[in-house]
Amino acid sequence: MTSAVERTDDLVREYLTFRGFTNTLKHFEADIKADKEKGFRVDRIVEQLLQFIQNYDLNGLLDYWGYLERRLFSRLEDVYRPTVNKLKTSLFRYYLVCTIQSSRTDKAHDFFQKQAPELQNQAEWKEWFALPFLPAPDANPTFSTYFSRQWADTFTVSLHNFLSVLFQCMPVPTILSFDTECQRILHIQEENEALRQKLFALQAETHRLRKEGDDGPMVHHKLPHYVSKMDRLGDSELNMVSSQRNAGSTVQSQKSSGFLSSLLPQSKKTTPSRPPPASISSPTQSSVTLPLKKEPVNNQAQKTKEVLSLPKEVKNVQSVLAVPSANDPAVVQQRQRRLQERKELLSKTQSQQSTEKKPEVSETEPELRTETQPEQIDALMKGVGRNGVREEKPEQPFIVLSQDEYGEHHSSIMHCRVDCSGRRVASLDVDGVIKVWSIDGIMQTKASAISKSALLSLEWATKRDRLLLLGSEVGTVRLYDTEAKKNLCEINIVEDMPRILSLACNPSGTSFVCSAAAACSPSHIEPSVPGLGENGSNQVPGRLLLWDTKTMKQQLQFSLDPTPIAVNCTSFNHNGNLLVTGAADGVIRLFDMQQHQCAMSWYAHKGEVYSVDFSYDENAVYSIGEDGKFIQWNIHKSGQKVSEYSLPPDATGPFMLSGYSGYKQVQFPRGRLFAFDSEGNYMLTCSSNGGVIYKLNSDGSTLENCLSLGGHRAPVVTVDWSTAVECGTCLTASMDGKIRLTTLLAQKS
Structure with a gap:
């Protein structure tokens, strides 16, 4: 710290001299002497x-x-x-x-x-x-x-x-910890590089043992101990490992494109990780001009053609190398010898592990098996079934490195959001308790506050990740400093619409969108009434306002056609040019933030829209509604549905928690109901006992359940998936006040 102070003093002197602040420099020197x-x-x-x-x-x-x-x-x-x-x-x-x-x-x-x-x-x-x-x-x-x-x-x-x-x-200003942070980051990068080299060596050894499986029993290895402490590998390293597993040069050439895409910054999102469906790539309507990114159809067709031509190229390579046919006598004799060695090894292993008496095998049976089954056994060793179709066991897409639990809340969670740096989490429960806690290293509470009035919404200020926006049910929005642990300011939004349902900060950090609504509707008071709110009948008045973050003054009010309606959820795209909203009337609206106008809108769900977000390539919008549907929409064509899935009730809400003596707690969705990984291939959503990760297929046909995180004793009501750091961090918050933090390592074949 002493060296950092001396160096900072020298830098301040140099800066003041450069700017010509001579009087300030004199006072600065006098203060240093005293x-x-x-x-x-x-x-x-x-x-x-x-x-x-x-x-x-x-x-x-x-x-x-x-x-x-x-x-x-x-x-x-x-x-x-x-x-x-x-x-x-x-x-x-x-x-x-x-x-x-x-x-x-x-x-x-x-x-x-x-x-x-x-x-x-x-x-x-x-x-x-x-x-x-x-x-x-x-x-x-x-x-x-x-x-x-x-x-x-x-x-x-x-x-x-x-x-x-x-x-x-003692805590020091950021300017004094700059050198220390640089040295620490450099040390971590060197350590990660060494661990990656070890992992590459392990993958190469595993690949060699798999290739030797034809000459002996298949060898299985457990993951080394250091994998549980390593960061998630980048796309480039994963593609390098996968290229070692492939023998064809064509497959390696295709992997090179993934390596180049991994070098692009995540925030730009210039190329999607997987080609979108053909309907997404259709041209935009001529009446609406939006800054949307599209991939040409010709490129997609070319990629599909290259992928379909792979088996033929592999056959050509085999023909050039003059691979012996299966009917070659030498090959048959070699297979019989391998089969005999495998049988001997298998019989020896079984005799050592089991004390039970085995049935004797006749002398003619080995001859019959040798004559009739060598091709089948070799096919099974290569993963091919009896009918000639390759049978591959699906590989787990993620490895769970660690699971931790944050239990500082004592009531149901409403919101749980990770900041843009991926190092801190802000969580809010129904009692108005706000907790800010770190997930970088030791899980530790950094700030805690209790609101006198009930809070309904929470959002990080994007540029200054130490600031939180808090929306209440008395018509106020507060700007809370998590480091100074105090409110910087408090503003009144709309007097006749006191509930602040949603807050979304522009990625540029210059403004934020605020959704204000009238008092609770009957559907929120009596959730047990069947059919209430269907077909967009829950007409709750509301307003959507744009506020300046620096001056904390209202800039404008958006037009919500056909009638002013309560907006439940809002989300910006990566550069803040587009805003998507989901309202209580079941309508999704897409706003052009440069013109501050609604570019398109469509009826999306029967009932309220609970959660919306852009896809990874930002050519589509995903939404979850009161009808239990998870739908993908093409934003190039208003209201065109790309895919639709039915989710279980515990993933969409309302969420219910039963207790003793007939006690029942009901909570409507407030926070995010789904979140995507860094490439938009997988989705995390809620369940009755934890988070569930689904795989989004490119053709939009199915929604594959890949991994259940579990660990909760109460229904999960909101989720978040942070991809700011190399390891993906999943957050699942439940009605008993518990928040589970799961660190995942992505696997790529």
């Missing part, structure tokens, strides 16, 4: 204290120690208060010992005269009042230890160590 903290140099602070003692400057010693207590020691926790008091006592005793050793008893009398009101009631000072009156205090058993050189050195070292640890643990 700096009592000595640039956080412990040796200078200890030297200053010893200098006061050697000069018998009691007033200076008391003033300087009082400054250290106010400036530094007051920030410590209560458990360290006894240590500070012991150091203060030792410091005063060292001062008295110096006065006695130099025969300045008048200074000792002066010390007790000034400090008597403070020290006379302390038991450890009871015997010290007699020190100035003793003829030979250094020979007295009570004081002889303090007159030794060893005690003085021990006290000086203890004071030095205490201040050193204090400066290392």
Whole structure:
């Protein structure tokens, strides 16, 4: 920290000189000369204290120690208060010992005269009042230890160590931690690179053992211990590993495109990870001009043609290499020899592992099997069934590296969102308790607050990830600083529409969208009434407003045709040019944020729209509604449905939690009901006992259940999937106040 302070001071001097701020530079130099903290140099602070003692400057010693207590020691926790008091006592005793050793008893009398009101009631000072009156205090058993050189050195070292640890643990401004963060990131990158090299070596060894499976039994390896602590691999490394598994050069050439795409920044989203359906690539309507990205149909057709031509090319390669046919006598003889070796090894393994008596095999049976089954056995070893169709066991797309639980909430969670850096989480429960906690390393609560009025919505301010936007049910939006732990400002939105249902901050950080609605509708009061709210009959009045983040003033009000309706969910695309909303009337509206107009709208669900978001390539919009449907929409053609899936009721809500004596808690969706991975191939959604990850097939035909995270005892009501760091982090929050954090490692074939 000392070196960081000195370097920062030099940089500030250079900057002030460059800008010509001479007066500021003079005041800066004067403040540095009068700096009592000595640039956080412990040796200078200890030297200053010893200098006061050697000069018998009691007033200076008391003033300087009082400054250290106010400036530094007051920030410590209560458990360290006894240590500070012991150091203060030792410091005063060292001062008295110096006065006695130099025969300045008048200074000792002066010390007790000034400090008597403070020290006379302390038991450890009871015997010290007699020190100035003793003829030979250094020979007295009570004081002889303090007159030794060893005690003085021990006290000086203890004071030095205490201040050193204090400066290392105290929070510092971001500008001082810049060098440390750079060094830490560099060290982590080097460590990750070493772990990746180990993983590549392991993959190559596994590949070699699989190739040798034709000559011996298949060997299976467990993942090494370091995989549980490593970060998720990037696309480039995963493609390099997968290219080692493929023998054809054509397959390797196709993987090179994935390597180049991994080098592009995630925020730009210039190329989709998988080709979208043909309906998504259709041209936009001529009446609407939107900044949408499309991939030419010719390129998609070319890619499909290349993929379909792979088996033919592989056959050509085999013909060039003159691979022997299956009817070759040498091949048949070699297969029979391999079969016999496998049978012998299998019989030996079974005899060692089992004590049961096995039925005897006739002498003719091995001959029959040798004559009739070598092709079938070789086919099974290669993953081919009896009918000649390759039977591949689906490989798990993710490895669960760790699962942790955050249990600081004591009521049902409403919102749970990760900030843009992927290091902190903000969570809100139904009691109005806000928790901000870190997920980078140790899971630790950074800030906690309780709102007097009930809160309904929560959103991170995009550019400054220390700020939170909080919407209440009394018509106010607050800007909360999670580091200073205080409200920066509070604004009133609409008086006649008090419920702030949704907040969405523009990725540029300059503005945010606020959805205000009237009081609760009957469907929210009586959720057990069947059919209520269907076909968009839940007409709750509402407004959609745009606010400036810096000035906290309203910029405009969006037009919600055909009637002003409550907007339940909002989401921006990656650059903030498009805004998609889902309303209580079942309509999805797409707004052009450059023109601040509704570009298109369509009826999407029977009932309310609970959650909406853009696809990875931003050519489509996904939505979940009250009717239990998960639908993909083409935004190039208004209202064109690409795919539709029926989700279980515990994934869409309303969520119910039953208890003793007929107690039943009902909660309507507030937070996000689904989230995507970094490439948009997989979706995380809610369930009754945890999160569920589905695979989104490119053809839109099926929704494949890939992984159940589990771990909850109550229904999960909101999810989030952070891809800011290399390892994917899934968050699932439930009605019992528990939030589970699951770290995943993606596998790619």
